[in-house]
Amino acid sequence: MNRDSLRLGKLEEKALKLLIQHGDSGLLQSELWRMLGVTSRDGSRVAIKLEKKGLVKRVREFANDRWTMRLVSLVKPLGLSVIKDAPCPACPYSDFCGPGGNYSPTECVLIESWLHSASQARAISQTQTHAANTA
Numbered sequence: 001m002n003r004d005s006l007r008l009g010k011l012e013e014k015a016l017k018l019l020i021q022h023g024d025s026g027l028l029q030s031e032l033w034r035m036l037g038v039t040s041r042d043g044s045r046v047a048i049k050l051e052k053k054g055l056v057k058r059v060r061e062f063a064n065d066r067w068t069m070r071l072v073s074l075v076k077p078l079g080l081s082v083i084k085d086a087p088c089p090a091c092p093y094s095d096f097c098g099p100g101g102n103y104s105p106t107e108c109v110l111i112e113s114w115l116h117s118a119s120q121a122r123a124i125s126q127t128q129t130h131a132a133n134t135a
Contacts (some may be wrong), residue, residue, distance in 0.1 A: 006053055011036065015046050016055055019073035026056075026072030028063055047071055087114050 008016065018035055019026055027035075033043035047069070050056040058069045087110040088094060097103040105111055 006055075008053075011038065011042075012046050012049055015043075015071075016050060016073060016075065019056055019071055020075055020077055022073075024072065026059075026070050028061070029058075029069045029071055030064075032071055085114065085118075087111060 015032060015036060018032060029043060029047060030040070032047075033040055036043060036046075038046070047056065047058060050071075051058055055073065055075055057072050057074055059072060061068055061070045063070075087108075088097075088105075091097065091110060093103045095101075097105060097108070
């Protein structure tokens with residue numbers, strides 16, 4: 001999926017932010033429409049667009065004596081721990097990195113090394129957790 005296909009309109013962005021705030025419980029579509037101040041027709045269009053972009057899931061649910069859809073964000077908020085130990089803040093090339101610069105995060109050896117180390121640490125942690133749970 002390319003960047004343009006993930007571009008959100010203002011209403012889609014507002015809807016996604018509300019769904020992220022409500023976590024794994026999500027919102028009934030009627031609750032979301034009410035919070036957005038839109039008609040069910042416009043709200044349904046927003047939900048379908050977000051679902052097609054892989055940003056939300058729609059789950060059929062019986063609520064208030066009828067079948068409806070619960071919308072749950074597949075986008076989860078991230079804390080700063082995700083970028084802990086990232087090389088970028090202390091990088092001597094940061095002033096020259098990015099669009100129009102001589103360096104690019106997509107081709108950075110420092111980022112690649114950091115991601116590889118983080119991936120190995122996560123794999124070790126998961127292996128230890130699995131071993132502890134099966135012991």
